[in-house]
Structures are given as C-alpha cells and as structure tokens.
Amino acid sequence: MAWRIGFALLVAYIAGFFFFVTELPQAAAPSARADAIVALTGGTERLDAATALFERGVGKRMLITGVHPSTSKQELKKLVHGGPRFDCCADLGTKATNTHGNATETAEWTKAHGYKSLIVVTASYHMPRSLTEFSAEMPGVKLVPYPVAAENIDTHDWWQSPVSFAVLQWEYTKYLGSLALTSVFSSHVLDVPHQHSHEQVARRV
Numbered sequence: 001m002a003w004r005i006g007f008a009l010l011v012a013y014i015a016g017f018f019f020f021v022t023e024l025p026q027a028a029a030p031s032a033r034a035d036a037i038v039a040l041t042g043g044t045e046r047l048d049a050a051t052a053l054f055e056r057g058v059g060k061r062m063l064i065t066g067v068h069p070s071t072s073k074q075e076l077k078k079l080v081h082g083g084p085r086f087d088c089c090a091d092l093g094t095k096a097t098n099t100h101g102n103a104t105e106t107a108e109w110t111k112a113h114g115y116k117s118l119i120v121v122t123a124s125y126h127m128p129r130s131l132t133e134f135s136a137e138m139p140g141v142k143l144v145p146y147p148v149a150a151e152n153i154d155t156h157d158w159w160q161s162p163v164s165f166a167v168l169q170w171e172y173t174k175y176l177g178s179l180a181l182t183s184v185f186s187s188h189v190l191d192v193p194h195q196h197s198h199e200q201v202a203r204r205v
Helices: 002-022 044-055 073-078 084-089 101-114 124-136 162-184
Strands: 036-040 061-063 090-093 117-121 142-149
Touching: 002 061, 002 162, 036 101, 044 061, 044 073, 044 084, 044 117, 044 142, 061 084, 061 101, 073 084, 073 090, 073 124, 084 090, 101 124, 101 162, 117 124, 124 142, 124 162
Parallel strands: 036 061, 036 117, 061 090, 117 142
Antiparallel strands: none
C-alpha cells in the first residue's frame, strides 16, 4: 500500500511539473496598464524591462523590490538605463530577501500609495510563485503579469539543458510550497532566502 501511495504521489508530481512548465507565461501584453509597476530583482533583464515600460509612461510610480541595502539609486539607474521618470518616481525596496518578502514589501508600498492595480515584472518561470505570494498579501489588488525571459534559462527546450531543468524543478518545488502555505496562512509565509551575486548590485530571486 505504501509503495502505491508513493508511486501515485511521484506520478502526480511529475505530471504537475510538466503542466507547470508548459503553462509558464512566455510573452507580456504590449498594452499592459496599471496604477504602478513592481519589479522583482534577480536579473538585470527584469529591471531593464520594467524600467523601459515605466519610462514609456506606464504606471504612476515604480517599485524595485529586493534591492541590496548598499545599492544607491544612482547606481541602479545606470545599471537599468533609467531616465527622468526613474529619477522622480522610482522607489527602491531594500527589506525583501525572498519572494515572500517581495510580496510583503510591495503590499506595504501599494497600500501607502492607495494603488488598486500593479504590473508585476519578473522572470517567466518565477511568475507563478510571485503571483501566488502577491495575491495572498494583496487580495484586493489587480495583478497584471509582465513575464521576462531569464538569461540562461530555456523554458522551451528545458529538457536539453541540465541547468534549465534544475532551476525549473527547484522553482516548481518552491511554487508548491507557496501554494500550500498561502492556502493555510494569509501572511507571514516563509521562503528560502536568496543568494547575493557579486556581479549584480541587486538581490537575486
């Protein structure tokens, strides 16, 4: 009986993983609109995409959550090629060290500004977990996903890349954890802290 249960769980896990990968968002809507933009650190491609969107006039303000405390706004501006709107209306969140922290930090910022909708910018493979955590922290806020292709992570032919497979497998496991925890707790959900990168000035997700 025990092996049957174990086998059933394994089959369910594998099937769920395939569904998770095939359903990852691949492209952002070019006409995305919301009160504000939030970008989760973890790769410059995320911040570049969010800043470019913001500089085109989308959103009233932008929050970059998960920035290393030692990083200045001017340093980040140069990194992401920010413009006039970045100077006046971009905020840096330095408290978050993981995805749940991103959600908590963003929720506080969103409430302070009275926003009702957010464009969420992060890597495509990280979007499901991010939306799960953000929805739990901000149930009344409309979340508009803006997925970005992550450098060196192939979400199409992932089975041909050991690195992509490992990253997606680990992300799927953490996604399941987020689903389980957010279904029980509305806040204070724990997550695995990220590692700092010496090549980037922002925290990794």
